Amino acid sequence: MLALFLLSLVLCKSGILVGSLNDEGLALLSFKQSIREDPEGSMSNWNYSDENPCSWNGVTCKEQRVISVSIPKKKLSGFLSSSLGDLSQLRHVNLRNNNLFGSLPVGLFQAEGLQSLVLFGNSLSGPVHSEIGKLKFLQNVDLSYNFFNGSIPTSLLQCKRLRTLDLGQNNFTGSLPDGFGASLVSLEKLDLSFNKFSGPIPSDVGNLSNLQGTVDLSHNLFSGPIPASLGNLPEKVYIDLTYNKLTGPIPQTGALMNRGPTAFIGNPGLCGPPLKNPCSSDAAGANSPSSYPFLPNNYPPQGTSDNARKNGSGKGLSKSVVIAIIVSDIIGIFLIGLIFSYCYSRFLPCSKRKDQNGYEFGKGWKRRKECLCFTKDESEMLSDNVEQYDLVTLDSHVSFDLDELLKASAFVLGKSGIGIVYKVVLEDGLPLAVRRLGEGGSQRFKEFQIEVEAIGKIRHPNIVPLRAYYWSVDEKLLIYDYIPNGNLSTAIHGKPGMTSFAPLPWSVRVKIMKGIAKGLAYLHECSPKKYVHGDLKPSNVLLGSNLEPKISDFGLGRLANIAGGSPTLQSNRIASEKLHQRQQSNVPSELATVSSVANFGSYYQAPEALKVVKPSQKWDAYSYGVILLEMITGRMPVVQVGASEMDIVSWIQLCIEEKKPLADVLDPYLADDADKEEEMIAVLKIAMACTHSSPERRPTMRHVSDALERLTASSD
Numbered sequence: 001m002l003a004l005f006l007l008s009l010v011l012c013k014s015g016i017l018v019g020s021l022n023d024e025g026l027a028l029l030s031f032k033q034s035i036r037e038d039p040e041g042s043m044s045n046w047n048y049s050d051e052n053p054c055s056w057n058g059v060t061c062k063e064q065r066v067i068s069v070s071i072p073k074k075k076l077s078g079f080l081s082s083s084l085g086d087l088s089q090l091r092h093v094n095l096r097n098n099n100l101f102g103s104l105p106v107g108l109f110q111a112e113g114l115q116s117l118v119l120f121g122n123s124l125s126g127p128v129h130s131e132i133g134k135l136k137f138l139q140n141v142d143l144s145y146n147f148f149n150g151s152i153p154t155s156l157l158q159c160k161r162l163r164t165l166d167l168g169q170n171n172f173t174g175s176l177p178d179g180f181g182a183s184l185v186s187l188e189k190l191d192l193s194f195n196k197f198s199g200p201i202p203s204d205v206g207n208l209s210n211l212q213g214t215v216d217l218s219h220n221l222f223s224g225p226i227p228a229s230l231g232n233l234p235e236k237v238y239i240d241l242t243y244n245k246l247t248g249p250i251p252q253t254g255a256l257m258n259r260g261p262t263a264f265i266g267n268p269g270l271c272g273p274p275l276k277n278p279c280s281s282d283a284a285g286a287n288s289p290s291s292y293p294f295l296p297n298n299y300p301p302q303g304t305s306d307n308a309r310k311n312g313s314g315k316g317l318s319k320s321v322v323i324a325i326i327v328s329d330i331i332g333i334f335l336i337g338l339i340f341s342y343c344y345s346r347f348l349p350c351s352k353r354k355d356q357n358g359y360e361f362g363k364g365w366k367r368r369k370e371c372l373c374f375t376k377d378e379s380e381m382l383s384d385n386v387e388q389y390d391l392v393t394l395d396s397h398v399s400f401d402l403d404e405l406l407k408a409s410a411f412v413l414g415k416s417g418i419g420i421v422y423k424v425v426l427e428d429g430l431p432l433a434v435r436r437l438g439e440g441g442s443q444r445f446k447e448f449q450i451e452v453e454a455i456g457k458i459r460h461p462n463i464v465p466l467r468a469y470y471w472s473v474d475e476k477l478l479i480y481d482y483i484p485n486g487n488l489s490t491a492i493h494g495k496p497g498m499t500s501f502a503p504l505p506w507s508v509r510v511k512i513m514k515g516i517a518k519g520l521a522y523l524h525e526c527s528p529k530k531y532v533h534g535d536l537k538p539s540n541v542l543l544g545s546n547l548e549p550k551i552s553d554f555g556l557g558r559l560a561n562i563a564g565g566s567p568t569l570q571s572n573r574i575a576s577e578k579l580h581q582r583q584q585s586n587v588p589s590e591l592a593t594v595s596s597v598a599n600f601g602s603y604y605q606a607p608e609a610l611k612v613v614k615p616s617q618k619w620d621a622y623s624y625g626v627i628l629l630e631m632i633t634g635r636m637p638v639v640q641v642g643a644s645e646m647d648i649v650s651w652i653q654l655c656i657e658e659k660k661p662l663a664d665v666l667d668p669y670l671a672d673d674a675d676k677e678e679e680m681i682a683v684l685k686i687a688m689a690c691t692h693s694s695p696e697r698r699p700t701m702r703h704v705s706d707a708l709e710r711l712t713a714s715s716d
Helices: 002-019 023-033 082-086 106-110 130-134 154-158 203-207 228-232 306-310 319-346 376-381 402-406 445-455 488-493 506-526 556-563 569-573 577-584 600-604 617-633 648-657 668-690 701-715
Strands: 035-037 059-062 065-070 077-079 092-094 099-102 116-118 123-126 140-142 147-150 164-166 171-174 189-191 196-199 214-216 221-224 238-240 245-249 269-271 366-368 371-373 391-393 409-416 419-425 431-436 466-471 476-481 541-543 549-551 638-641 644-647
Touching (some): 023 082, 082 106, 506 549, 600 617, 617 701, 668 701
Parallel strands (some): 092 116, 164 189, 189 214, 245 269
Antiparallel strands (some): 035 077, 059 065, 419 431, 541 549
């Protein structure tokens, strides 16, 4: 009897222990049991001894209810348990990049508050059940890189709040449901690539006005014409329709206009611009030429076209015509030989030509009669035998070629008066930034080559390196390193739509100030041509992985001009005369205000830019001073003063005149760095010196850099 009593007591205590875990914890433990392997122990603290699962790895709770299960990249192997659907308040599931297999359980969709379902990079298969339509709050679905099949359930259209739909790299089939575009109007990202979707592209896809980045419908079986309504998508959206079975003319409307052929390759039935395949009966059998990203219809000829072969109307050339062609070729070769001999006798290599004193022209810029000579560095800088349709590398570490670059995934980063900038990700994961310059300037290749390859020699940790370029008659590309953390303007002020903003602490701001100064000093004094940037502003200062500053876009205006683009640098320099009149006097009462600010870029330009065409190093010093003021005050380059607006230089001068307290000038976010007040005042003085109305009174960037180094060294 005693033994029986003790046994019952143990069982009772065991029952109390098991019963201590709430229902949500039991549901998660059921999910854990479906996981066969957990090599990194990501679920090691999931056990029955807790009252609730809110302290478990990967589990987030709100008011003791599970709202998120997030265990990405942990090599979990097993299948998804439908018990996750028992979590009534579940909002987010993130199990990406694991080794999960099996189907998507229908029971998961019982969690009707689910907002985000991220499962990409697993081995899940089977169809997506129509029960997904129950998820009225669903915003983010990423099932890419799995083995799902079947068609998209029509019920998905009931998820009106859906913002991301990524089904790429699966085995989905069938056509898109009717009303796809009309129903999912909140979509911001759409990727259906590398599936087996078929049928026509719904015409209402053009209603998806919130789409961003790349709309990827590539590598499917879509057929029929391209609906003209796709042109209604936002202009910055890149529409990838490659490798389908689309036919007919490419609509020249809206977002479909000014696209290179790379958005349409792999569709032999398509015709019309930007393809070389015209929409006519004569070209019905013509094959579309190979095409590459960013390039319009100017990629190097791929051989004799079908049209050229048809010029003979199917008849062979007569014997007399063949003889005439051969004779003409012989005469032409003879004449070319004579011309070459003449030129060689008159234009000997500079290294072997000497003047009367025996001076060799192989060193130094010298011109004597017809002999134009470069310095040794300059001659080495020019790529020998460059083909105008080749990717020209400017760095020995560049390992990609034109095909690899231009077949990579591309996303629009932004547009300006000097072309579109794309982020390109190569197959090996290397990100690059590619700028399209223009579609003209066919006669100025050598001039462009000299300029771009001189810029390509610039190597400094605070300057974005130019790695390669491409030139053809109708297309010029510049390839840079991709800098991951955006630009300084966003880091200082944030941008519209940002849900969170983390202001930069003073130590980071000083680091950025010093880096910009070092980069400019290098451009001014150490670069091969002692460059002037000429258009420095926070949006042209990019931030690297450790928030180190990297100056971008120097020399861009010159290259755009040669390439036949439409540079806006000059218009940026010429702001309102009323604004620049402020520099004619140091009296704040005479400092002009402006009632409307259309272009902030002009506020970084030195006042003498209105009168002098050629930029100088002192222009850069002024622009740098304005950037310093922005970083110190946290204000835009235009400050609201009462009912009017005043540029930041004038506003600072006015604050000094009126003896405003320092707290009224400094960025409020710097309140936590009050112990650095003396340092801030010193930087403010440097900024005022850089923005002096007289160019001669402004310091050189070398002096500025040295002053900042001494300042921070003394405070350490």
